Amino acid sequence: MKPGARIAAVIELYDGWTHTRDDADRVVSGYFGNRRYIGGSDRRDIGERFYNLIRHQARLGWWLAECGYEYQDGRARAIAQLALQNGRSVDDISDMFNGEEFCPDVLHPAERHLISKLSGQTIDHDAQPGAVKTELPKWLYAELLKLHHENLQAEMAAYNQPAKLDLRVNTLRGSVDSAIRSLEQDGIHNIEKTPYAPNGLRLPLGVNMLVTAAYKDGLIEIQDEASQICVRLADAQPGMTVLDMCAGGGGKTLGMAADMRGRGRILACDTHGARLDSARKRAKRAGAGDCIQLRIIADERDSWLRSKSGFFDRVLLDVPCSGLGTLRRNPALRWRIGQRDIRALSLQQAKILKAGAGRVTKGGRLIYATCSILGEENERLIETFMRDRKDFKPVPINEIWPDAPASVPVPGGKDKPWLRLSPNVHGTDGFFVAVFERTAKGNK
């Protein structure tokens, strides 16, 4: 594709995304799905530019307003991005905006004027307000500022970088070294071991794992290191009876099955049947099918769940959440989620926490986890739980795993019995885990 045609595709994608409530990923896959003729390198470049428009949404908008430019559509933003980020001149940009077939229309005088105002500038500017600098909507900026204070900019800068690809080696199928050898045989190099998760590998961006022998043979699973750490903290052991109450596609179920060496029983539930179908296929590929039982539940008040009161050695609650910890992969999320959504989620999380707690046996453990970075979905819920449930005691993270990474420092988070991970401090997705042990039977 000509460079101009790629930019036209980026503009079309961006405008398509802003006019729907759809996920950015879905917009991209729909776009390329209808245009199979677009080749791999064109797709990569278009996708990268589109996601960068989203990653730089606030700062590009600020620059357009600053230049008194009234349009904030995909075309204006693509022009601003070319000038500010790629250092392109008016002549470079008019070579792409040439009105030829598949390319954007010729630049009009106001656009030429905009480019000349932007030339020599960078996307960052001291005068930008904090919410713009950190690429956050105002409400979210205010929430996160309360948590991170002067560290917020560094935290968000890390969230605004694309993530590398993390893999978990499935020890039911082989070792970390055998996985590395297999990936290398498939032409994948520059494989790093993850710093914290013992069976984790980290790969450069843009590798297609799905075609590798290691993936097809169930030797590796795609899983961010934060989720692998969560599984490590669940500390599921051979012979245990485990409830994975929000199992979804089974990412953590499979990790626990490997830790249990396939011995014992994991009941993996979810309200979403299609996700459990995918968990079933993954469990088969991973050789973990025998110890995993899948079950669709109506919700956390499901009668089958209720009948399992005080039954499990481990109850993992990887609850539905805002997902804001995954901003590196889903940069658009911050513009699509609002305070009302967070309130509804935290009510649901509290209900799931209560229901899950009732399923833990005396001496067993409850693991609460989210890939959210908000206090409302994490610390605030856990503090209420600790106040209300004297039949549970928090388990310090280092007691379970002496080599566990230190929590990202948040005010009041010091010496608290939970782990907060972040891309800035740990190089993982943003993640929260708290672990409790049941000390008394109770009847809740």
Ligand SMILES: C[S@@+](CC[C@H](N)C(=O)[O-])C[C@H]1O[C@@H](n2cnc3c(N)ncnc32)[C@H](O)[C@@H]1O
């Ligand atoms: C964060 S995702 C789980 C991801 C999964 N544990 C993994 O590692 O791949 C949360 C899951 O909770 C499920 N869910 C939503 N409401 C639920 C409820 N009331 N009880 C159980 N699961 C629920 C959602 O369908 C979703 O699959």
